Amino acid sequence: MAPMRGERGGSPARGARASLPLPRRLIRQIARHVASSGRSLRRLEVSGRVIDNFDDIDDASDDSDLETPQPAVACGGNAGNLPPADHDDDLTSLSWLQDRNLLRGINLTKSDLEDTKSIGSQVIIKTESKTPPPMARVPSPPRTPCKAPPSPPTVTTHTKPPYSFSCLIFMAIEAAPARALPVKEIYAWIVRHFPYFKHAPQGWKNSVRHNLSLNKCFHKVAAAPGLGKGSLWTVDPQHRASLLQAFGRQPIPTAPPDTPPPGKNAPDPQLFPFLARRLAGEPEPGADEYLAAATVLAMKYGPAVLDQLPPAAHLVISRCARDEHSYSGGGGGGAAGGCEERRTAEALLNLAGVPSEPAPS
DNA sequence: GAAATATTAAACACCC
DNA sequence: CGGGTGTTTAATATTT
Structure with missing residues (x-):
């Protein structure tokens, strides 16, 4: 896979002040919005690398209207767990919060991660909940969300699965962090989960x-x-319900007979824990934050990266090579040069429901 | 048995 | 040119 533009490897200026690839105002907006939802933006990871500049949020000189951010030590967090790479270059991190993967606690298998690589970077915003999460959580075993989960997908042997192709595709797409997969990844998911x-x-x-x-x-x-x-390929939100109903019509053969049925419209949660959660309609906190992450990514790597992110924003981006992009859903086209990424980001923020501040004059 | 739906196969165009 | 992708048509099987 070609390395993403902007990937570290060069040597961006060191120090928080030297280089600020993101407009502070937008960082503030993102952080404020996240904060308003009861969380605090902690850091943003792309492919396991922190790309945030959120420490600049603390900059009082430009921050008079910013809600007081959490002090860097307030929550302890896992600062000690941060890989050393988190601390170099412009990728300083705020280490004051607890991990919370806003990509919905995806239980990614190793191969899932590999798959994900091919459609773009794994995007993780880490925040903390200032208030306890609304979801009552099962007393959870040690959370190892992204590291070698107890491999669910050794599913159903080598017999033909009872799911229709549309269901299989649906599951594959829904199981993808970005809810979008190229056909090749759909094949891969199906093969991985249904060795048949x-x-x-x-x-x-x-x-x-x-x-x-x-x-x-x-x-x-x-x-x-x-x-x-x-x-x-994505699932049409308007048809999602019918696909879920299709699940209800399909036999759920995978659970042992003595276990309670997983629910009518759900794949076996033991086999598809993440998928079952998502399909069960459990709230997926962090959608806005996810878009905020997309914003940051758009600014960091250019608007093209949005194509590799979830289609939730419904931005239509023309993919003309040569860095020429036009957007629908924003405020019209005609963006040129440096303003373009900002406009993209602001469009995303708007779509995410984050009010856009008027540019300081 | 009819209709709807799903599966399978195949042909073809397009693009890289 | 070859292979992957996407569309379309058709036949058949299965389910409702």
């Missing part, structure tokens, strides 16, 4: 593509650069 397809006749891939094309539940979104061929 590893040796199934090749026609099934045709069926998958056929289903994607024909089924109104699935939408193609803009092709992503660096993905190779093809587009990202």
